[in-house]
Amino acid sequence: MIMKLNPCMLAAIARQLQRAKHYYLTVVFSLALTLTMVFSVFSILDVAYLQPLPYGESDDLYYLEGSLKYQGQDMPGTNTQNLLALQQKNSPFSQLAIYFSWSEYKLYDDPNRPIVPVYMGSSNVFEVLQVEPVLGRFFNANEDLGNKQPSAVISYQLWQSHFAGDPAVIGKSIQLNQRRFNIIGVTPDNWVLPQKTDVASAIWLPMDMDEQLDPKTFGGYSGGVKALARLASGITFEQASEQAGILMAAAAQQNTPDIVKEYPISARLQDFTSAIRGDSSNIILMLVAGVILLTLIALINLGNLQLARAVGRVQSVAISYVFGATKRQLFKEIFQHNLLVIGSAALLALLLTQLTFDAIQTLGASVLPRLDAMGLSVYMLLFALGISLIIALIFSYIELKTIDENQLRTSLQSSGKGTGKQLSKGMSHCLIGLQLLFSVLTLTASSQVLMASLSEALRPNNLVTDDLWSMVIHYAAIPTTEERVNLQRAIQLQLAGKPEVLQVSRASEPRIPSPYNMDTLYNEAGESISNSRIITVDEHYLPLYQMTVEGRFFTYDDLTLTHKPVLINQRLASRLTGNPLGQKIMTGDKVALQIVGVVNNTNFPGDASYEGDELFLPGQYLGERTDTLLFKVTPDYTELSQAQMYAELLKIDPRLDLVQFASVTAQFDDFSRNQRFAAGIAAAISLVSLIMVLAGINGMVSYMVRMRRYDLGVKLAMGATQTRLLHHQLLELATPIAAASLLAFSLAYFVIGYSRTLPEWHFTLYWHELILSLLVLLVFSMISCFLPVWQVLKTDPIKALRNE
Numbered sequence: 001m002i003m004k005l006n007p008c009m010l011a012a013i014a015r016q017l018q019r020a021k022h023y024y025l026t027v028v029f030s031l032a033l034t035l036t037m038v039f040s041v042f043s044i045l046d047v048a049y050l051q052p053l054p055y056g057e058s059d060d061l062y063y064l065e066g067s068l069k070y071q072g073q074d075m076p077g078t079n080t081q082n083l084l085a086l087q088q089k090n091s092p093f094s095q096l097a098i099y100f101s102w103s104e105y106k107l108y109d110d111p112n113r114p115i116v117p118v119y120m121g122s123s124n125v126f127e128v129l130q131v132e133p134v135l136g137r138f139f140n141a142n143e144d145l146g147n148k149q150p151s152a153v154i155s156y157q158l159w160q161s162h163f164a165g166d167p168a169v170i171g172k173s174i175q176l177n178q179r180r181f182n183i184i185g186v187t188p189d190n191w192v193l194p195q196k197t198d199v200a201s202a203i204w205l206p207m208d209m210d211e212q213l214d215p216k217t218f219g220g221y222s223g224g225v226k227a228l229a230r231l232a233s234g235i236t237f238e239q240a241s242e243q244a245g246i247l248m249a250a251a252a253q254q255n256t257p258d259i260v261k262e263y264p265i266s267a268r269l270q271d272f273t274s275a276i277r278g279d280s281s282n283i284i285l286m287l288v289a290g291v292i293l294l295t296l297i298a299l300i301n302l303g304n305l306q307l308a309r310a311v312g313r314v315q316s317v318a319i320s321y322v323f324g325a326t327k328r329q330l331f332k333e334i335f336q337h338n339l340l341v342i343g344s345a346a347l348l349a350l351l352l353t354q355l356t357f358d359a360i361q362t363l364g365a366s367v368l369p370r371l372d373a374m375g376l377s378v379y380m381l382l383f384a385l386g387i388s389l390i391i392a393l394i395f396s397y398i399e400l401k402t403i404d405e406n407q408l409r410t411s412l413q414s415s416g417k418g419t420g421k422q423l424s425k426g427m428s429h430c431l432i433g434l435q436l437l438f439s440v441l442t443l444t445a446s447s448q449v450l451m452a453s454l455s456e457a458l459r460p461n462n463l464v465t466d467d468l469w470s471m472v473i474h475y476a477a478i479p480t481t482e483e484r485v486n487l488q489r490a491i492q493l494q495l496a497g498k499p500e501v502l503q504v505s506r507a508s509e510p511r512i513p514s515p516y517n518m519d520t521l522y523n524e525a526g527e528s529i530s531n532s533r534i535i536t537v538d539e540h541y542l543p544l545y546q547m548t549v550e551g552r553f554f555t556y557d558d559l560t561l562t563h564k565p566v567l568i569n570q571r572l573a574s575r576l577t578g579n580p581l582g583q584k585i586m587t588g589d590k591v592a593l594q595i596v597g598v599v600n601n602t603n604f605p606g607d608a609s610y611e612g613d614e615l616f617l618p619g620q621y622l623g624e625r626t627d628t629l630l631f632k633v634t635p636d637y638t639e640l641s642q643a644q645m646y647a648e649l650l651k652i653d654p655r656l657d658l659v660q661f662a663s664v665t666a667q668f669d670d671f672s673r674n675q676r677f678a679a680g681i682a683a684a685i686s687l688v689s690l691i692m693v694l695a696g697i698n699g700m701v702s703y704m705v706r707m708r709r710y711d712l713g714v715k716l717a718m719g720a721t722q723t724r725l726l727h728h729q730l731l732e733l734a735t736p737i738a739a740a741s742l743l744a745f746s747l748a749y750f751v752i753g754y755s756r757t758l759p760e761w762h763f764t765l766y767w768h769e770l771i772l773s774l775l776v777l778l779v780f781s782m783i784s785c786f787l788p789v790w791q792v793l794k795t796d797p798i799k800a801l802r803n804e
Contacts, residue, residue, distance in 0.1 A: 023305065023309055024341060026305065026695075027302060027305065027341055027342075027345065028341060028344055028345045028348065029345075029348075030298060030301070030302060030692065030695075031298065031302065031342060031345035031346075031349070031391070032345045032346075032348040032349045032352065033349075033352075033688065034294060034295055034298040034349075035345060035346055035349035035384075035387070036349045036352040036353050036356065037291050037294060038291045038294075038295055038349075038387070039349055039350060039353040039380065039383075039384065040353050040356050040360060041284075041287045041288060041290075041291045042380060042383055043353065043357070043360075043374050043375075043376075043377075043380055044284060044287065044360070044364075044368055044371070044374070045284055045288065046374075046377055046379050046380060047369070047370040047371065047373045047374055048277055048280060048284060048368070048369050048370060049277075049284075050377075050379050051370075051373060051377065051379070053192070053272070053273065053276070054131065054188055054190055054191065054192070055129045055130055055131055055272075056129070056130025056131065057130055057230075058272060058273065059271075059273070060230055060231065061128070061129070061228065061229075061230060061271075061272035062093075062228070062229045062230065062231065062237075062240070062269055062270065062271055062272055063194050063226065063227075063228065063229075063269070063270045063271070063272050063275035064083075064086075064096070064226070064227040064228070064229050064244060064267060064268070064269050064270075065077075065078050065223075065225075065226050065227065065267070065268050066078035066079060066082060066083075066221060066225075066248055066252075066265060066266070066267060066268070067265070067266045067267060067268045068221060068259075068263040068264070068265060069263055069264040069265075069266070070263055070531060074266075074268070076223045076268070077221030077222060077223055078221060078222060078223075078225035078226065078227070079218060079219075079220065079221050079222075079225065079251075079252065079255060079256055080098065080100065080207075080213070080215035080216075080218045080225055081215070081216065081217075081218060081219075081251065081255040081256075082248055082251040082252050082255055082256075082265070083096070083098045083225070083227050084098070084145075084215065084216070085247070085250075085251035085254075085255070086227075086244065086247055086248065086251065087122075089247060091232075091243065091244070091247055092231060092232055092235045092239060092240040092243040092244060093229040093230060093231060093232060093240065093244075094230050094231065094232040094233065095124065095127070095128045095229060095230045096128070096227055096228070096229045097121065097122050097124045097125040097127070097128040097129075097227060097228045097229070098121070098122045098125070098207060098215070098225070098226075098227050099119050099120060099121040099122070099125055099193075099207075099226055099227070099228070100119070100120050100207075100210075100213070100215075100222065100224050100225040100226065101117065101118065101119050101120070101196075101224050102120070102210050102212060102213040102222070102224060103118070103177075103210050103211040103212050103213070104474075104659065105118040105176040105177055105203075106176070106177060106657065107162070107174065107175070107176065108175035108176070108177070109162070109174050109175050110162065112643075113646075113657070115659075116158070116176070116201070116202070116203055117198035117199070117201060117202040117203070118176060118202060118203045118204075118205060119199070119202050119203070119204050119205070120204075120205050120206065120207045120208075120209065120210050120213075120215075121139065121204050121205075121206070121207055122139075122145065122207045123139040123140060123141065123142075123143045123144045123145070123206065123207075124139070125139065125204075125228065126138035126139060126153075126187075128228045128229070128230060129228065131187070131188060132188075133153070133185040133186055133187065133188075134156060134159075134185075134186040134187065134188055134189075135159075135167065135169065135170055135185060135186040136153075136170040136183070136184050136185035136186060137184055137185050138153060138184075138185050139151065139153065139184075139204075139206060143206040144206075145206075145207055145208050145215065145216070146208060146216075147206070147208070148206075148208055148209065149206050149209075150179065150180065150181045150182060150209065151181060151182055151184045151205070151206060152174060152176075152181035152182065152183050152184065152203055152204065152205055153183075153184060153185040153186070153187060153203070153204040154169075154174070154183055154185075154186055154187070154203050154204075155186070155187050155189075155191065155199075155200060155201050155202050155203065156186060156187055156188055156189035156190075156200070157189065157200055157201040158201055158202075158203065159186045161201075169183055169186065170183055170184065170185070170186075171183065174203070176203070176205075177211065177476060177477070177657075178476065178477045179211075181203075181205065181209075187204070190370070190372055190373040192276060192369065192370045192372075192373070193226075193276075194226070194270075194272070194275035194276050194278065195226075195275075195278065197365040197366060197371075200372045211476065212625075219255070219256055219259075220256075220259075221256070221259065221263075221265075228272070229269075237269070237271070240269060241267070241269040244267040244269050245266040245267045247267075248265060248266060248267035249264070249265050249266055249267075252265035253265075262520060262528050276369045276370065277369055278369065279367075280367060280368050280369055283367055283368065284368070290442075290445070290685070293438055293441060293442050294442065294685070294688070294689065296434075296438050297435060297438045297439060297442065297689060297692050297693060297696070298692055299391065299394065300431060300434055300435050300438070300696055301435060301692045301693065301695055301696030302395070302696075303394070303395070303398050303431075304431065304696050304700040305695075305696075306395050306398045306399055307398060307700075309399070327400070330400065331396060331400050334396045334399050334400060335392055335393070335396040338391075338392040338395045338396050338399075339388065339389070339392040342388050342391050342392045342395070343388050343392075346384050346385075346387070346388045349384075350376060350380075350381075350384055353376070354375075354376060357374045357375070360374065361374065363673075363674055363677055366674075428700055428704050429733075429735065429736035430736070431700055432697055432700050432701070432733070432736045432737065432740070433736040433737070433739055433740035433743075434740070435693045435696045435697060435700075435740075436693060436697070436736070436737055436740040436741060436744070436777075436781060437740045437743060437744045438693070439689050439690065439692075439693035439777060440740070440741060440744030440745065440748070440774060440777065441744055441747065441748060442685065442686070442689040443686055443689060443690070443773050443774065443777060444744070444745075444748040444770060444773075444774075446682045446683075446685045446686040446689070447682075447686060447766065447769055447770050447773045448765070448766060448770065449678065449679075449682040450679050450682035450683055450686065450769075451766040451769050452764060452766075453675045453676070453678040453679035453682060454675075454676075454679045455764070455766075456605055456606065456672065456675045457605055457606065457672040457675035457676045457679060458605070459603055459605040460603060460605075461602060461603045461604065461605060461668055462547075462600050462601060462602055462603055463511070463545040463546070463547065463602060463664075463668075464545060464546035465545070465663075465664040465665045465668060466635075466665065467502075467632055467633050467634070467635055467637065468544060468545070468630060468631070468632055468633075468663065468664040468665070469630070469631055469632075469633060469661070469662070469663050469664065470510050470511065470628060470629070470630050470660065470661075470662060470663075470664050470667065471628070471629050471631075471645065471658065471660065471661040472509075472510055472626055472627070472628050472658070472659040472660040472661075473488070473491065473626065473627055473628075473629065473649065473656060473657070473658060473659065474625065474626050474656070474657035474658070474659050475487065475488070475623070475624070475625060475626065475627065475656065476625045476626075476657070477655040477656070477657065478653070478655055478656075480623075481622070481623030482623070484621075484623040484624075485621060485622065485623050487652065487653055487656065488506075488621045488627055489621075490652060491629065491649070491652060491656075492504050492506065492629060494648075494652065495629065495631055496631075500633050500634045500636075500637045500638075501631050501632070501633055502631075502632045502633060502634060503540055503544060503631065503632045504540075504629060504630070504631040505537070505538050505540035505541040505544050505629070505630045505631070506537070506538050506541070506620075506621055506627060506628060506629050506630070507535055507536065507537045507538075507541050507627075507628045507630060508535055508536040508537070508619075508624065508627070508628065509535060509626075509628055510628045510660065510667075511545070511602065511630075511664060511667075512604065512610070512667050512668070512671060513533070513610075517533065517534050517535065518531055518532065518533055518534070519531070519532065519534050519587050519588045520532075520587070520588050521572070521585055521586065521587060521613070521615065522585070522586040522587075522590070523576065523583075523585065523586075524583065524584050524585075524586075524592070526586070526590075529575045529576070529585075530572055530575055530613045531612075531613070532572055532612065532613035532614060532615050533612060533613065533614045533615070534587065534614075534615050534617065535614065535615070535616050535617070536616075536617045536618070536619040537554070537616050537617070537618065537619070538554070538559060538618070538619070538620065539553065539554045539555055539556050539558065539559065539618065541616075541630060542554070542567065542599060542616065544630055544632055547599045547600055547602075548599065548600045549567070549597045549598065549599050549600075550581070550597060550598045550599075551567075551581050551595075551596050551597030551598060552596055552597050553567070553597060554567065554616075554618040558618035559618045559619055559620050560620070561618070563591075563592075563593075563594075564593060564617055564618050564619070565593065565594050565595070565596040565597075565618065566585065566593045566594070566595055566596070566615055566616060566617055566618075567595070567596065567597040567598070567599055567615075567616040568580065568585070568595055568597075568598055568599075568613070568614065568615050568616070569598070569599055569600070569601050569602070569613065569614040570598060570599075570600060570601045571601055571611070571612065571613050571614070572613035572614060572615060573598045575613070580595050580598055581595055581596070581597070581598065582594065582595065583595050585615070587615075593617075599616070602614070604668075604671060605668065605671065605672040605675070606671040606672035606673070606674060606675050607671065626659060630664075639663070640661075642658060642660075642661040642662075645658060645661045646658040646661075686773070690776075690777060690780065693777075693781070694780050694781065694783075694784045695784075697781055697784040697785060698784040698785075698787065698788055701733065701784065701785050701788045701789065702788040705729070705788055705789050705792040709792060712725060712792065712793070722793045722794075725793060726786075726789055726790060726793060729785075729789045730782070730785060730786060730789065733782075733785045733789075734782070734785075737778065737781050737782070737785075741774065741777075741778060745774065752765065
């Protein structure tokens with residue numbers, strides 16, 4: 001529908017804006033905030049379900065990974081040799097491509113040397129995906145396994161950010177760590193792979209060009225090794241899944257026989273689209289349900305405001321009717337006005353939605369798919385247009401329902417006796433109850449999310465991290481072990497010599513690790529008991545965190561022993577029978593290690609998946625690629641930036657690289673950032689819901705008492721007191737409020753009770769906070785009822801009897 005706005009109409013609109021600016025500000029900004037949430041959720045739904053994947057024949061594309069049976073559960077883990085065997089044998093796939101991400105790479109051509117995502121891919125990975133390069137070419141036979149070809153395919157985003165979209169980028173070279181690669185192609189934008197959030201900004205190298213992992217000899221299993229496949233002609237998904245499992249198990253028996261003895265190996269095949277979405281469907285469903293609820297609250301509240309506005313405009317509408325305007329013409333005028341107002345709110349909401357995309361991508365990338373493809377798509381614009389038309393029609397219908405042809409003429413002489421088709425008392429109470437019902441449900445959900453997020457974010461990590469700093473140093477460019485050890489010792493001594501540094505310690509990895517160093521542990525009987533994180537530390541490391549110990553900490557002498565003692569955490573100790581002190585435990589090499597102490601568990605607020613079994617070994621730095629230094633500083637220590645610390649390292653040796661430098665407190669705070677943000681969002685939703693429902697109740701009660709002002713005047717004239725009328729009105733309004741509160745609480749209680757029957761929906765309940773939030777809502781609801789009634793009674797309704 002196209003509106004024609006002539007100068008007279010624009011002038012009339014300007015006059016209306018001036019006369020009712022509070023109404024327009026309330027409607028536009030309230031609706032804009034609501035629609036921003038609606039559009040943001042729709043944009044997530046759009047990229048997850050509506051927009052096609054950027055690959056050819058994506059419906060025929062499949063995702064393959066290995067699976068290990070561990071303690072009765074299937075854990076993802078794939079071996080490259082097993083996938084290579086599936087490539088070469090008569091498998092159920094017409095095409096099979098392998099890719100993985102393993103080593104950490106820095107882009108040395110950038111002065112800041114940022115860490116960039118790098119994927120290794122078989123030469124046919126782009127062929128299986130059926131994509132074409134933006135520039136250059138993709139891998140071909142030159143990049144086959146074994147050729148060690150230093151080729152690189154860069155992402156569209158890297159091409160734009162690092163090379164400014166230079167069309168002559170093909171043939172140039174980039175340095176990743178200590179090696180240079182020739183750029184041969186540029187991928188399209190908005191790439192996506194299952195369980196990966198950084199593919200759209202990644203660099204692709206041939207599969208045999210990783211610094212550490214050789215796919216021909218890799219003897220372990222990793223969750224980072226995956227495959228893409230297309231089924232052979234005539235093979236069904238069920239047949240392919242079964243055959244892949246058999247072939248994977250056979251390959252594992254040949255390539256990793258020792259691991260197969262402990263963990264049965266199979267394969268997991270998924271259609272590519274389902275693998276991309278992962279477990280996000282439930283999250284998206286909850287988001288959609290949440291915005292529908294908020295939209296209903298907003299529409300009911302703004303609908304009440306429309307009723308009040310219609311009452312105020314009824315005489316001007318009556319004049320139009322007297323001069324010959326038909327109901328159709330009145331509806332057209334009202335609809336054009338409402339569409340203009342709501343369209344303004346929708347445009348503002350689209351602008352705000354565009355501004356929220358970066359925040360959504362940053363915070364939701366780990367749980368929601370394809371967020372880097374979010375934008376104001378055609379689907380989004382059509383949705384915005386459709387919802388604007390629907391809301392305009394609803395508001396126009398509400399206004400038009402107040403028009404009664406038989407009463408419009410008499411309204412020109414009427415006063416406070418009421419005009420138009422007044423809502424019945426029952427309908428008014430029903431609207432108040434609906435607002436409260438939706439608000440109680442929203443507050444129930446948001447209060448639980450708020451408390452759950454806060455509880456997780458504020459959960460203690462069981463460490464004392466004050467004044468502790470951590471730095472991870474990369475020694476890969478140093479060729480000999482002896483030189484690496486000497487440099488590490490020099491760095492540690494230089495740090496210890498600073499007056500603000502109180503103590504320095506080292507470990508094989510930081511407290512918040514990336515990646516884990518995991519190994520299977522066995523008890524003295526040779527039985528597998530755990531897949532544990534193993535960390536090598538010196539004698540100062542655990543005491544610096546002020547960890548508690550049952551038994552003893554390491555001593556300096558422990559570092560050089562051949563048969564070393566170990567410390568374990570309480571989680572691992574719980575897997576042993578009896579007192580763990582003095583017992584022996586074995587790692588994968590089956591060397592017995594005596595337990596001399598049990599330390600308290602470390603919690604990782606923000607991601608409990610890090611909270612597993614831990615085994616600490618005493619040891620010095622022996623020349624590994626990376627090493628971590630932990631040091632304690634004085635409270636007045638002036639913080640250094642990573643760039644400043646990196647400059648100090650370069651003075652020692654320009655081949656050194658600083659991977660990470662931050663205070664330990666900041667690292668843990670950043671770890672729980674998503675939970676704090678979720679708590680803030682839940683608090684904001686609660687506040688917006690509370691404000692909107694109170695405004696809606698206030699508007700409906702204002703409408704009711706204004707329409708009944710004449711009746712109130714009659715009762716006052718017959719001897720009723722203002723206090724008595726106030727009590728009567730409040731008691732009358734308390735009925736729908738109490739009924740709605742009881743119904744909402746019953747529904748919430750039913751949902752909570754039902755969730756207890758579903759293990760995947762189990763969550764902690766915060767009854768005290770829930771009841772407190774409901775009491776606050778009820779108190780403010782009664783205040784919202786009290787104020788408009790009291791205001792009308794103070795204006796002396798008896799004047800309505802005299803048409804004043």
